[in-house]
Amino acid sequence: MTDEDVLRRAFELACRARAHGNHPFGAVLVNPDGTIALEAENTVVTDGDCTAHAEINLIRIAFRTLGPTSSGHTMFASTEPCPMCAGAAYWSGIGRIVYGLSATRLKAMTSPGRPPSIDLSCRDVLARGARRVVVVGPLLEDEAVEVHRGFWR
Numbered sequence: 001m002t003d004e005d006v007l008r009r010a011f012e013l014a015c016r017a018r019a020h021g022n023h024p025f026g027a028v029l030v031n032p033d034g035t036i037a038l039e040a041e042n043t044v045v046t047d048g049d050c051t052a053h054a055e056i057n058l059i060r061i062a063f064r065t066l067g068p069t070s071s072g073h074t075m076f077a078s079t080e081p082c083p084m085c086a087g088a089a090y091w092s093g094i095g096r097i098v099y100g101l102s103a104t105r106l107k108a109m110t111s112p113g114r115p116p117s118i119d120l121s122c123r124d125v126l127a128r129g130a131r132r133v134v135v136v137g138p139l140l141e142d143e144a145v146e147v148h149r150g151f152w153r
Contacts, residue, residue, distance in 0.1 A: 001030075001034060001036075003076070003098050003136065003139065004139070004140060006028050006030055006036065006074075006076045006098070007076050007078075007098060007099075007100050007139055007140055007144075008140070008143070009026075009028050009036070009039070009076070010026040010027055010028050010054075010076045010077060010078040010100065011026065011078050011100060011140075011143060011144060011146075011147055012026065013026025013027065013028070013039055013040070013041045013054065013078065014026035014041065014042070014054070014078040014079075014147040015147055016041050017041035017042040017043070017054065018147065018151060020041070020043075020046060021045050021046055022041065022042045022043055022044055022045045022046055023042045023044055023045070023151075024042070024078070024147045024148055024151055025041070025042040025053060025054040025055075025077070025078050025079055026039070026040070026041050026042070026054050026077075026078045027039070027040050027041075027054040027055045027057070027058040027075060027076065027077045027078070028058070028075070028076040029058055029062055029073055029074070029075055029076075029094075030073065030074045030075075030076065031072075031073060032070060032072030032073060037062070037066065037073070038058055038061050038062055038065070038066075039058070040054050040055075040057035040058035040061060041054050041057070042054045042057070043057060051084065053081075053082065053084070053085050054077065054078070055075060055077050055081050055085035055088065055089065056084070056085055056088055058075065059075075059085075059088045059089065059092045059094075062092065063092065068092065068093050070093060070095070071093060071094075071095030071131070072095055073093070073094050073095060073096070074094070074095070074096040074097070074098060075089055075094045075096070075097050075098070076097075076098045076099070077097065077098070077099040077100070078099070078100050078101065078144060078147060079099060079100060079101040079102075079103070079106055079144065079148075080099045080101065080102050080103040080106070080121065080122055080137060080138065081097060081099065081122045082103070082117075082118065082122075083118050083120050083122070083125050085122070086122035086125040086126055087125060089122075089126075089133065090125070090126055090129050090131075090133055094133065095132075095133060095134065096133065096134040096135075096136070097122065097126075097133060097134070097135050097136070097137070098135075098136040098137055098139060099122070099135075099136075099137035099138060099139070100137065100138060100139055100140050100141060100143065100144030101138060101141055101144035101145055101147075101148070102137065102138040102141060103117065103121060103122075105138070105141060105145065106148065107119075109145070109148055109149075109152055110152040122135060123135050
């Protein structure tokens, strides 16, 4: 599977999250051998938990089922991880992050205050860590934006 294939799966999960009444975000964890290990969607609304971002949900499932991830794991996120999710990815041991929609472009699509944003890229968060995490993105951004179209009104 290519990065684009897996990222499109994250977009599908984001669509599913939206259909379930949540914010449109999805995430996929890929093993070092390139196979999909786990998937998660955003459940902020249905769980009543502001930390239930797709990436956090994915990392929680990974820790419970796989234990600490290795630097060979890649997390694919439909949208650039927020600072909280980037930090969690760092602490989990994930070695690479690939995302679709940039936080900057998401912010331009949302009404003021939705979603709450911190103007700090995941690259900036991860650059402050003691170990290197590779970040790829935005990738397929025009496709990634479609999941959000009409949602943030």
